[in-house]
Amino acid sequence: MPGREFFQTQPVSQALAGFRPRRRTGTETVRREDALGRVPAEPIRSGAELPGFARSTVDGYAVRAADTYGAGDGLPAYLDLVGSLRMGTAADVEIRPGAAVQIPTGAAVPDSADAVVMVEHTQVTMPGVIEVTKSVAVGDGVVRPDEDVALGKELVPAGRPLRAQDLGLLAAAGVTRLVVCAKPRVAIISTGDELVPPETAELSPGEVRDATASALVGLVEQAGGVPVSYGIVPDDVDLLTKTLTAAVAECDLVVVSAGSSVGARDETTAAVEALGAPGVYCHGLAIKPGKPTLLAECSDVPVIGLPGNPLSALVVFRMVGLPVLRLVGGITSPAPEPSVVATMARPIASAAGRLDVVQVSLRDGLATPLFGHSALLSLLTSADGYVVIPEPATGLDAGTPVTVTMYR
Amino acid sequence: MPGREFFQTQPVSQALAGFRPRRRTGTETVRREDALGRVPAEPIRSGAELPGFARSTVDGYAVRAADTYGAGDGLPAYLDLVGSLRMGTAADVEIRPGAAVQIPTGAAVPDSADAVVMVEHTQVTMPGVIEVTKSVAVGDGVVRPDEDVALGKELVPAGRPLRAQDLGLLAAAGVTRLVVCAKPRVAIISTGDELVPPETAELSPGEVRDATASALVGLVEQAGGVPVSYGIVPDDVDLLTKTLTAAVAECDLVVVSAGSSVGARDETTAAVEALGAPGVYCHGLAIKPGKPTLLAECSDVPVIGLPGNPLSALVVFRMVGLPVLRLVGGITSPAPEPSVVATMARPIASAAGRLDVVQVSLRDGLATPLFGHSALLSLLTSADGYVVIPEPATGLDAGTPVTVTMYR
Incomplete structure (x- = not known):
């Protein structure tokens, strides 16, 4: 049996503030018709007055x-x-x-x-x-001729993904092409000797289909990235190092969903360290679920080692991976997330200093926490959204008003 | 000068409840990898227990x-x-x-x-x-072997667009293909003698680039539809009838953004009536902006005539067109919209019985209404979201807590 890990956990807020990998995507020119959700690299200004006549x-x-x-x-x-x-x-x-x-x-x-x-x-x-x-x-x-838009006025700001009405105003101003931040290429690597591809029709005992990679593809696409699949790598440091080296060379962000055993997590760390400076930023976040998260930078590419349970992996990718993806992709004003204010139906315990992410179902304004082991992916598909219990809190009483971030 | 319109306006809530076109898209089989945001036509059940072993x-x-x-x-x-x-x-x-x-x-x-x-x-x-x-x-x-998913249990429900974690659970269960509702094809027709394509580099006096169509494309894509562009049709009943006939034959929903003059609106009505039963459902909604909205059904295809101002057209398409698009496309549990609770920074007047949609900017929890003529599209690009003043209300005082639906 491999030795126990005793990593120092870091508060999530502190990690997000401190982990600032240097990587940024380049820019590219796209047609306005293809620009929904794209991120202008610079503010786009009008070359004429609108409507241009009284x-x-x-x-x-x-x-x-x-x-x-x-x-x-x-x-x-x-x-x-x-x-x-x-x-x-x-x-x-x-x-x-x-x-x-x-x-x-x-x-x-x-x-x-x-x-x-x-x-x-x-x-x-x-x-x-x-x-x-x-x-x-x-x-x-x-x-008036310049009442809608004055000459030189900013039509859309940099850093905010383009919305439908922004495309309308760009069309009105005759903008046909624009310079946007390239979409971050996000490498998705799964490790674990138990994992088999989702296409596997029949499982042998002990085998598990890789669920995390498929869900990460969806999250990356929704966030404006381009998922790049590197498949399933066995729990082997050399093989993982090889795959990680390729991913760092080809992508702007690398996500490794490690096997859930301690050994597999050690291998991710070892592979990251094999790639050299700056290396590991932190190993262990004060988040539940998701404590064994690894944050690292290889060359200038951020590498995020996710926990092995799909539920934990997806929670951590939302809370930590998406902010990094946005940073790399030039998104400074992210699209707002759906949320509603609800009342906790039951009390929840939480440790002070730890960020707790609680899956909830929502009905008639009541948020009911979904309990169960974080190995159960169905908790996440049953959930309507999640409640974040902030780091200083020691739990929430039943009846507390909470903000539920809704899944979409 | 054409005669004045004196149409009877209908409350939006009443129109949405009563206007139930029969059209539904068919079904198609897609690969799980292509299923993000797609709408299962039937609940998808598990063919095995998960994890399948202790x-x-x-x-x-x-x-x-x-x-x-x-x-x-x-x-x-x-x-x-x-x-x-x-x-x-x-x-x-x-x-x-x-x-x-x-x-x-x-x-x-x-x-x-x-x-x-x-x-x-x-x-x-x-x-x-x-x-x-x-x-x-x-x-x-x-x-336990069936603790995540029991044999035959519903993995994902019908009618709810698939989320990232749903793709994960489908992968875990070995689902590689699934039957979904086909995406609604949405015809976008612009009319107006003043309109020129957005690609027009230099405008002659009186010409306006078509902004509404570009924004509608974005809204349709975000809502899971397939926009089909029919270009700009001059203000001519025969030409519009011809285009409308083609669109009704080829699409599941038709949107006409009519020229803003009374004459152009009359032409949309005349063209719809030329297509036969069931015809016009209502002409005129009690909504500001957007009163001259036309709702009709040609064969079983819903036809929505939008107001001529881009701002009004986009507001109405959000409030009325998107619910119809979802109905046609089998979406019974739409993805939640982002919203926040804020405080009105200034009072707003509203007529009882009319739905008012007020564009607002949001800062530090204060929603500031953006005033200006509904001909100004820049109001919509400056806005962070909008506040709906419900039909019974006669306005909102400054300091009133409101829900701001946020643009994304």
């Missing part, structure tokens, strides 16, 4: 506002109707004092007009003349 | 629990060490009374053992014998 916001008549002053139901202003404007064309008509031109919503307002009267406040009582029954001020019914 | 949860010694009863630090139980077990192999050793076998975490426990003593509670003081200093009960340190 634009009517109502159906009505473009006028000189002064011609309507004092108009009301009892005393309409009478204006000469000098034509009508169409969508999508230049407003090449002159509005002399006392004149008006018909205009639809969204059309260009003539330079010589300074307001648009809504059709609801007009009447046509004789051909060629409109009655205006409500006065308008300068600018009423008009969007 | 599995040790600790590093230690497999024993007969009865042999440890009464053991303590002062009075250890002495057991014969009869070998050691390895990961991933059958536990083909017999534990006779008074015997123990060394076992790592995750390995198969022999049938003849009924508990595992943690190595921390043992000592090896002479070769071939261990001292057990703490008694164990039957089942301690062991996960």
Whole structure:
């Protein structure tokens, strides 16, 4: 039997603050159509004003506002109707004092007009003349040429994954290509003599299909990374060192889900150390589940050794791996996570100084902790979300309001 | 000038409850690796027990629990060490009374053992014998063969988009392919004589690049649909009818972002009516922004006519279009949306009976409404999220706690 581990555990908050691997992805140019969720490397600024012309916001008549002053139901202003404007064309008509031109919503307002009267406040009582029954001020019914976006204004910031409406504004500004941070390539390595590929139809006694790698692929994709599978490596330091060397050369972040035995974890550490400086940052996080987590940096590539239980591995990857993935991939304003405020249905114990991540089901505003051994992956698929018990807390009483981060 | 519209507006909640187009996508079989976010058409059940064998949860010694009863630090139980077990192999050793076998975490426990003593509670003081200093009960340190998943148990439910951990459990159970609802094909049609493609480098006066279609593509993709672009159709009933006919034949949901003029909206209605029964469900929703929304069903395909302003169009598509997309695509348990509870920084007025969707920026728990004309798309890119003022409310005072749905 291999010797016991007595690693020093580090608080998760401290590890996340202190573990700052140098690796950053490069940049690449993508088409706007392919840019949903991509991360601009620099703020993108507008090369023109938007909408670029004075634009009517109502159906009505473009006028000189002064011609309507004092108009009301009892005393309409009478204006000469000098034509009508169409969508999508230049407003090449002159509005002399006392004149008006018909205009639809969204059309260009003539330079010589300074307001648009809504059709609801007009009447046509004789051909060629409109009655205006409500006065308008300068600018009423008009969007200024630079009111949506001024020349040079930031359309989207750097570091925030692009949302649907951001693509809309980029389209409006005629941006067809943009420079984004390359997606981090995330190596996924599974180790463990008990593991077989998920495609294995029949298991021999003692064999277990690799569940963690499939779930990590999903988490990496959702977070904007590119999962790169390195398959299952037996519990052997030399083989693991070889695979790790390839992964560090080819990827921006390496995740090893170690076999669950002490021996397998020792092998991950040994393989990381074989790769040289800067090496192990910490071995052991004050997190439950997930204590035997390893954080390391090989060359400039972060390497995260996850616990062997799939449940623990996935919890740790969410809490620790995703922040590192975002750091490497240039995401400074991550998309918000779904969460709800709920009431704890039952008390939960926790050790002070340790981050506890408790799987919960949620019904009618009540968060019920799902208890069971961390070897049970079904706890995670039954869960609607999780509650984090912060490091200083020693547990939560039933009835405590908590924030449940929801899985999606 | 075309005649005014005086459509009857319908409350959004009532429209969503009443507008139930019959269209549903078919099913298709996908590989598990391609199933993230896909929607199982039926619950997927396990064809075997998991883990499938009694599995040790600790590093230690497999024993007969009865042999440890009464053991303590002062009075250890002495057991014969009869070998050691390895990961991933059958536990083909017999534990006779008074015997123990060394076992790592995750390995198969022999049938003849009924508990595992943690190595921390043992000592090896002479070769071939261990001292057990703490008694164990039957089942301690062991996960039962069906404790994670029983035979026939539901692994994932129908109608809930698959999450990362669901892919993990499916992998553990050896599921390699699964039947899911086909992704809804969503036709996106833009109309408006003022619109030009976003690729247009230089605009002529009065022209506007089509922003709505690009943003809709993003929203459809995020919601699990397949956007199908039908480009920009001029404000012409015959052309629109032709495009709409093709879209209804080829897609599961049709979205028309109508030109913003009254005339363009009339044309959408006329085109929908040209396609025949069941036709228009309602024209006009009690929502701000977005009142001139059209809901219709052509054959069994839902058709949604969005307002002309990009901001209004995107708000309505979120509030009304996404629920319809989910209905068509078999999503009964949608992924939760990110939201936070915040305090309104300023009062907002609202009409009773109308759903108001207010864009807000969020800082330090304060939600500040972003005011400006709904023709300004930049309001939506500046926003962190939105606040919905429910139909019965007549506004919100400053200081009111509100739920902000966050954009991602």
